[in-house]
Every structure is written in structure tokens, then in C-alpha cells.
Amino acid sequence: MKGERVKFSGRSNGWGILAAGAIVSAGLLIPASYRVLHAEGTSSPSTDPAKWNEIASDAAVAGIVEGQVKGIEKSMKSAGTFRRALKKVEITGRVLAIVGNAETIRVEGEAAKKGAALREAGLALTKAAADKKFEEAEKPLASIKTFPDSISPAGDAKPTDWKSLMDMDGLMTGVASADNELKAALSAKPDEFKKLAKEAQHWATLMAYFGRVTREHETDEQWKKWSDDMTAQSLTLAKALASKNHDEAKSARDNLLKSCEACHEAYRVEE
Numbered sequence: 001m002k003g004e005r006v007k008f009s010g011r012s013n014g015w016g017i018l019a020a021g022a023i024v025s026a027g028l029l030i031p032a033s034y035r036v037l038h039a040e041g042t043s044s045p046s047t048d049p050a051k052w053n054e055i056a057s058d059a060a061v062a063g064i065v066e067g068q069v070k071g072i073e074k075s076m077k078s079a080g081t082f083r084r085a086l087k088k089v090e091i092t093g094r095v096l097a098i099v100g101n102a103e104t105i106r107v108e109g110e111a112a113k114k115g116a117a118l119r120e121a122g123l124a125l126t127k128a129a130a131d132k133k134f135e136e137a138e139k140p141l142a143s144i145k146t147f148p149d150s151i152s153p154a155g156d157a158k159p160t161d162w163k164s165l166m167d168m169d170g171l172m173t174g175v176a177s178a179d180n181e182l183k184a185a186l187s188a189k190p191d192e193f194k195k196l197a198k199e200a201q202h203w204a205t206l207m208a209y210f211g212r213v214t215r216e217h218e219t220d221e222q223w224k225k226w227s228d229d230m231t232a233q234s235l236t237l238a239k240a241l242a243s244k245n246h247d248e249a250k251s252a253r254d255n256l257l258k259s260c261e262a263c264h265e266a267y268r269v270e271e
């Protein structure tokens with residue numbers, strides 16, 4: 001597998017419009033394909049709770065989950081609306097699975113088991129969307145809505161392998177979508193920006209999660225460096241948004257986009 005050229009799968013999914021919009025406006029270079037440097041490499045999750053606590057707090061996690069649920073509310077109204085938003089529901093489930101998996105590491109005891117329950121519910125939501133079964137999506141969604149207060153904890157809090165939760169294609173689709181939300185908040189007028197800053201902060205935090213998970217997909221140092229850079233710039237952005245500092249937030253996003261571009265440039269394979 002080493003050195004194999006992986007075809008970049010294109011933007012033909014339901015989230016593609018978002019992804020394309022985000023990229024065209026950001027003027028980003030997208031890898032047409034990329035080289036798998038260490039296909040058989042390690043993919044052990046970061047097991048350092050402090051590393052996750054750098055990114056998120058209980059309040060941030062609750063805010064992200066709430067925002068993700070809100071994002072699919074309309075799609076979950078009926079079997080008909082569901083069928084028109086399968087890709088969106090699928091990715092939302094995976095995002096929630098990532099957040100839940102991080103909770104199994106970030107926090108301890110009962111709270112970690114609730115994180116595992118969130119991950120499993122997220123994966124069940126994803127599966128229901130992949131199988132196009134609305135009724136099967138309703139139950140995990142109901143359980144996700146009870147997070148963190150009253151979700152029933154899973155039997156154990158063992159973290160799952162990150163790569164099994166989201167592949168690179170899914171991650172980058174999520175990343176592009178998060179960036180699109182960030183861009184929208186940052187290009188708003190000052191008054192509007194102040195209203196959007198809180199939600200945008202959740203997207204920036206989520207972007208930091210995506211950086212962490214992207215890191216797990218390869219083992220070479222350069223890849224890890226750009227992934228860590230993406231996480232760090234996302235955190236700076238989240239902080240600027242927390243203090244509703246418009247100028248700082250804009251320049252933080254500019255810096256974040258530089259790390260996207262650097263990695264894309266480094267891993268691009270000429271056709």
C-alpha cells in the first residue's frame with residue numbers, strides 16, 4: 001500500500017456545494033490526489049486528556065452537540081426531508097462520534113461513558129442515513145438530544161480508533177463546511193458578527209477536533225506538523241471569537257487557511 005496514489009474522490013456528495021463554495025472563495029489549492037505515505041502506519045488515538053482539554057471544555061462540548069443537532073433539525077422532520085439530507089445527517093453523525101470519542105479521553109468515569117454513548121449514537125445516526133432508514137435515525141437522535149445530562153452511559157469508555165470514525169474525504173468535507181460557517185460569521189457586519197460569534201466559536205473548536213483527527217491519518221512528521229498547525233490556528237480563532245474580536249478573528253482565519261494550503265501543497269500529487 002505504501003506510496004499508493006489515492007484518487008481524490010471529487011465533490012459529488014450532498015455537502016459538495018458547501019465545500020466548493022468555501023474553497024473557491026478561499027482560493028485554496030485542493031489536492032487532486034494524494035500519496036499515502038504510511039498506509040500501514042499507527043493510528044492510535046491521542047490518549048492525553050490534557051491535549052483534549054486544551055481544545056474543549058464541558059460547555060464547549062455541549063454547545064457543539066447542540067449546534068450539530070440544530071443543524072439537522074429540519075432534515076429530521078419527516079422521512080421525506082430525511083431522504084433529501086442523507087449526506088448531511090451521515091456527516092453530522094460522524095462529527096458527533098468524533099466528539100464523543102474525544103470525551104472518552106478528555107473526561108473520566110461516568111462522563112467518559114456518556115461520551116462513548118454519544119459516539120455510538122452518532123454512529124447509529126450515520127448508519128441509518130447510509131441505509132436510508134428514517135425510523136432508525138430517530139432513536140439515536142433522541143438519545144443525542146439528552147447529552148450530557150441524561151444520556152444513558154455506555155458499558156465502558158474505551159476510545160475507538162480515529163480512522164474508523166471518519167476517513168480523509170469525510171474529514172475534509174466537514175472541514176470545508178466548518179470553514180464555510182466561519183467565513184459567513186466573519187464577513188457579517190459588526191452587529192451581526194457579535195450575534196454569530198458564539199456559534200462560530202463552536203465551529204472553530206470543531207475545526208480543532210478535525211485537526212486532531214486528521215493527524216491520526218498519517219504518521220510522517222510533516223503531516224503531523226500541518227495537522228497540529230491546523231489545530232493551533234483553530235484554537236486561536238476560537239479564542240478571538242470568544243472575545244468577539246472581529247479583526248483578530250479574521251486574521252486568525254487567514255492563518256488557518258495558510259495551514260490548509262500548506263498541507264494541500266505538500267501532499268498534492270501531479271496527475
Ligand code: HEC
Binds near residue numbers: 010031033169256
Ligand atoms: C494535514 C493535511 C491537511 C490539512 C491541514 C488540510 N487538508 Fe484539506 N485535504 C487534505 C488531503 C490529503 C485531501 C484529499 C483527501 C481525499 O482524498 O479526499 C484534502 C482535501 C480537501 C478538500 C476536498 C474534499 C472533498 O472531498 O470535497 C477540501 C474542501 C479541503 N481539503 C479543505 C481543507 C481546509 C479548508 C483546510 C483547513 C481548514 C484543510 N483542508 C486542511 C489534507 C489536508
